[in-house]
Ligand SMILES: Nc1ncnc2c1ncn2[C@@H]1O[C@H](COP(=O)(O)OP(=O)(O)O)[C@@H](O)[C@H]1O
C-alpha cells in the first residue's frame with residue numbers, strides 16, 4: 001500500500017486542471033495586469049486624471065518614435081499644432097520640427113502612492129511644451145490613457161467590494177435559510193424573490209433616485225457599491241441556500257453529528273467550506289455584473305462624476321456618434337470593460353468545470 | 365439490556381398546510397419496540413423504503429422523532445440534549461451506507477479520525493498517531509494512509525476508514541446501516557469478516573441494517589423483519605430462516621432464494637389493529653387482531 005506519490009486534496013487537483021486551460025490562465029493574467037495597473041495607476045500614468053489642457057481637446061495619439069531617418073535616437077514624440085479647417089473644426093498637425101524626448105521616471109503631477117507615500121515620480125513623461133497622448137486626449141485635453149488607469153481603480157474595485165458585501169449577506173442569509181429550513185427559509189426566500197423579481201436595471205435606477213444628489217464623489221462611490229450589492233445578494237443567497245440544503249443531508253454531516261460535534265462546529269467545518277469552493281465560480285461570474293452596473297450608471301451620468309474617472313463615465317463621451325467619428329480612441333474604455341468582463345466570465349466558467357468532478361464526487 | 369426502544373414513531377409530513385397540521389403523513393417508523401442485549405448482534409432487514417435508515421438515525425437521535433422512548437444502559441436518553449447527548453454518543457456510533465459521502469472529501473484520514481477525539485483534547489500528537497495506526501491496523505489498513513485523502517481509496521477501504529472512525533471513541537453499540545451494500549461481493553465478505561473479528565476484540569454490539577438477507581444471516585444472532593415502518597417478525601436467525609411465519613418474511617425469503625423480484629407480489633395490508641405475538645422460543649410475529 002506504500003505509494004510514493006504526494007497526497008493532494010481534490011481542490012488542488014481542480015486547480016491543476018485549471019492551470020492546464022491556456023485561455024483561462026491567459027484571462028487570469030489579463031486581470032492580474034489590470035488590477036496591478038489600477039493599484040499603481042498614479043505611477044504608471046503620465047498625468048493626473050485631472051491634468052487638463054484645453055488647447056489639446058481631442059488631440060489624437062502622439063505615436064512614440066525611435067528612429068530619425070533610419071538612425072536610432074531613442075524615444076521621442078513630435079509636437080502638435082492646432083489649426084482650424086474651413087468648417088471651424090479642430091485639426092491637429094504633427095510638427096516635425098519640434099521634437100520632445102520621452103523619458104522614463106520623470107517628475108510630474110503630485111500624488112500619494114497607495115494613498116500613503118507622497119511622490120511626483122511617473123513612469124513615462126515628456127518635458128513641458130508638448131503632451132504625451134499614448135492613445136489620445138478627451139474633450140478637455142486630458143490624457144485618456146491616464147484616465148483609463150485611474151478609472152480602473154474605481155471600476156475594478158467596485159466589482160470586488162460589491163461582491164464582498166453581497167457575498168457576506170448571501171452567505172449569512174443563505175446559510176441560515178438552508179441550515180434551519182422551515183419557516184425561516186420560507187420568509188428569507190420570499191424576500192430574495194422580491195428583490196430578484198424586479199428587473200435589475202429598473203431597480204438600479206429606482207435606488208439611485210433614492211440617493212440624495214448632493215453627495216460628494218466618495219459618497220456616490222459607496223452609494224453605488226451598496227446599491228449594486230443590494231441587487232446582487234439575492235442570487236448568491238439562493239445559491240448558497242441550495243448548497244446548504246443539500247450539504248446538511250450529507251452523511252459526513254450526520255457522521256460529525258454522531259461523533260458529538262456541535263451545530264456551530266459542523267456548519268464551520270463541514271458545510272461552509274464546501275459552499276466556498278462552489279461559490280468561487282459563482283463569485284467570478286457575478287463580478288462582471290457589478291462592473292457593468294457601475295458602467296451603466298456612470299454612462300447615463302448617474303454614477304461617478306467628472307472630473308473623477310471610471311470606465312463607465314469615460315464611455316459616456318461615446319454617446320455622440322460625431323465624436324466617435326472624429327476621435328475614435330474614446331472607444332478604448334469599452335475595450336477594457338469588454339476584456340475584463342469576458343475574462344471574469346471565462347475564468348468563472350473554467351473554474352466551474354474544474355470544480356465539477358469534485359462536486360460530483362461529493363454528491364455521490 | 366443495552367438498548368431498549370419503546371413505541372418509536374416517526375411520521376414524515378407529505379402535504380404540509382401553511383401553519384397547520386400536515387394533512388397526510390408517511391409512517392416511516394410506526395410503533396417499533398426492540399431490545400438489544402450487550403455483545404449481541406441484531407439484524408434488521410426490509411426492502412428499500414421500509415424505514416430502516418430512519419430507525420437507525422433515531423436511535424442515535426440524529427433526527428427528531430414523534431413518539432416513543434429510547435433507553436440506553438438503563439437510562440432514558442429521550443430527553444437528552446446538547447452536552448449530555450454528546451456524552452451518550454460516545455457509546456453509540458454509526459457506519460453509514462455510502463462510503464463516498466460519509467467521509468468529508470476535504471479532510472485527510474488523520475483529520476477524519478482526529479475529529480472523533482473530541483473528548484481527548486490533551487492527547488499528544490505522537491500518541492494520537494500511535495493510537496490511530498493501531499486502529500487502522502485493526503481494520504486492515506496500514507498506518508501510512510493517515511496522510512491521504514478519501515478520494516484516493518476504494519469503496520472497501522473507505523468503509524474500513526469509516527469503521528475505524530466509529531471505533532475511535534470506543535463505543536459499545538455500533539449501528540451499521542447498509543454498511544456493505546454498496547460494495548461488491550468479495551469485499552462485502554471481507555468487511556463482514558472484519559466486523560466479526562472486531563466484535564470479539566472490542567466486545568461490540570451491532571445493529572446490522574441491510575436489505576440483503578444473506579449478509580444479515582452471517583452476522584446476526586437475531587433478525588427483525590421491517591415492513592412499512594413496522595417490525596413484522598423477530599426471531600433468532602436460524603429460526604427465522606427455517607420457520608418464517610409472517611407472509612412478508614416468506615416473500616422476502618422466497619425472493620432471496622429464487623431471485624423473484626419483490627415488486628410483483630401483491631402488497632400486504634397493514635391496516636387496522638395489530639399485536640406482536642410470541643410464538644414461543646423468542647419468536648415474535650405481528651398478527652392482525654381480526655383473526
Ligand atoms: N427527510 C425525509 N422526509 C420525508 N420522507 C422521508 C425522509 N426520510 C425518509 N423518508 C421516507 O421514509 C421512508 C423510509 O425511508 P428510509 O428509512 O430511508 O428507508 P430504508 O432505509 O429502509 O430504505 C421512505 O419512504 C422515505 O421516502
Ligand SMILES: [Mg+2]
Nearest residue numbers: 416417418542
Ligand atoms: Mg436506507
